[in-house]
Amino acid sequence: MASGARSSLHSFLALLVLLPLVVLSAAAAVSYETKSMDPGLVVMALPEPVSGPESLAFDGRGGGPYSGVSDGRVLRWDGGLRGWTVYAYNSKHKSVALCGPDKKLVVPESVCGRPLGLQFHRRSGELYVADAYLGLLRVPARGGLAEVVAAEAGGEPFNFLNGLDVDQRTGDVYFTDSSTTYQRSDYLLVVALGDETGRLLRYNRRARRVEVLRAGLSYPNGVAVGGDGEHVVVAHTALCELRRHWVRGPRAGASETFVELPGYPDNVRADGRGGYWVALSKGAGVAAGAGAAPTVAVRVSPEGNVTEALEGFSFVSVSEVAERGGALWVGSVDTPYAGELRRRRPSV
Template identity: 40%
Template sequence: MEMKWRILVGLALVYAALDPFKYSPIAHFPEFQTHFVEDVPWSMLSSFMVDKKSRLQEADVETLKGVWGPESIAFDPQNRGPYTGIADGTIVRWDGPHLGWSLFAFTSPNRSEICNEKRKSALGYVKHEHICGRPLGLRFNKDSGDLYIADAYFGLLVVGPQGGLATPLVNSTYFANDLDIDKNGNVYFTDSSAIYRRKNFIQLVFSMENTGRVLKYDPHTKEVVVLVSNVSFPNGLCLSKDESFFVYTETVAGSIMRYWLKGPKSGTTDIFARLPGYPDNIRVNDKGEFWVAIHGRHNHLAYFLASHPKVRMFLLRLPISARIQYITYIGGKLQGMVAKYSPEGELLELLEDRMGKVVKGVSEVEEKDGKLWMGSVLTNFIALY
């Protein structure tokens, strides 16, 4: 029996080394490499707050349905909305229960009929994202009413209050993801990777490479400055209420980082919070507190693989689909999870749908009018809680 196990392990090692049939998730990425990510002690992650009542299962997912992959949520200066960027490459606006969703803007100058074809899921649109665009982060300039957009393929763009085709501002990004705007009109935004496009985000998660950046765009001089480089999957970004700093999420590291804009620490970065899962967008409320969307919890396997890149590479060379491996990373199922932090980085509240029965894969949570508005790149609704 022991000899049989040795033979099986040996065959697996040979298969992983050669990947002869090219069935692995990284078969078509010849330059793929795995990287080490330092994590906090497991005891810290396993003791993280739990919402035992799974309160997100009480969310309303019927009112704002009908659009696939509403990643980000924004309201204009006239309080209309929400506006959201969806999987077909357009930005739509909610005009109330009688009118429903209406087309507001789009990011790609190359849109064709293929972009308007209806799909059965948000993932069905991924194949043509590079043609149709994929608007992710959205923010309104409250003074001008202009909507600024981080599109995964077309970079940083802006569109006026009347909507239509957005105007490119910065197209030197490879995976623009999220943004925020200060009182002077400066735009801070993330570029998640210099190697992987959004359609290959799963390979980016598996790799844990650190070519991501956080940048600043000055609309007056048109200058773009890199503020932070060598970041592992920088994702959501949000200014503090007093604009003394901004926070950004590092998805694969499970961290919220803080970049100081004012004071003695200006120009430096420190850890704002460590999370038990994969954070996405982050938004501030009227009290200056931060809501962060989290894609499920780490399990023991994901925790172990983060610090063992060679083992991770071995598993990725096996003929197990990217989808199955990714689901394994996030605990075997998609969950719903959002957390609220104080301006100082103290955890204040956690809301979950631990089984993912109603809310799952939350990409952003916006607090407005006493409600939480939650988007997801995977669902066909914005959830209300």
């Protein structure tokens, strides 16, 4: 398909995607507090020309955040003076000339890889990365070259790896393959055409193999390990909901709707209180009219209720919100920066 035709198709599909959201947002009764995230937001600009800090992770010592960016590398935030430094890279950066670190070109992400979800296994110090094109990657504790630990499951190659979390008790890695039909570059088709070929996967760290926990899913995206270790919460983007998938114990294999959301969910992170922060790629603000700040994230309680929402103009679209150290750390696949929103003043 010609690039112009593809662009027109994507614009048309984007409109189709937004129409049901307007109905959803107008009908939803908002019974939670909405706060603006722009006051107090500290912006952490990425080095040019990279962009898109889609997911954020912190190491076992609290360092970071770390984030994958548009040229396929993983960067680490080293504070305001040093900014972002290179922490990890994949084999393409050594074998493909266009992906070399000295190149300042904007290269198609399918060439150099696109790291999306990532999380540390704190005990070993290893960082696991879901690369949309290259597969499940593992970075050694001191950073450097990321190795591919899995590229298929159940005899079917990965096609669109997306969300990822690590069970810190077992070291198992839970991740999603959003579609076995469409790649990340055609993510709009996954939503607009009702694709249901996504998979929930688990990498058994001890056995070094991948299991398909559930197949035939509607756009599984972000994933977070539940506090009991028996279930994971998965964002199903096209359904505008979080689902709870039971992965261990007597209910293993069962799933249920956990909460319906006022927008399309992206990544999910535990909030440290038994609940979750859920990023919304498009939120309730879409239906509020011109000039309204979009809802970019919500907090969900352990009982499955939306208890708080964030809105803002700095991030029209948010991919992840992570709570750590009295602050919210914000990533977006669409911006050349990440952000820190301080929730309270530090004690003196």
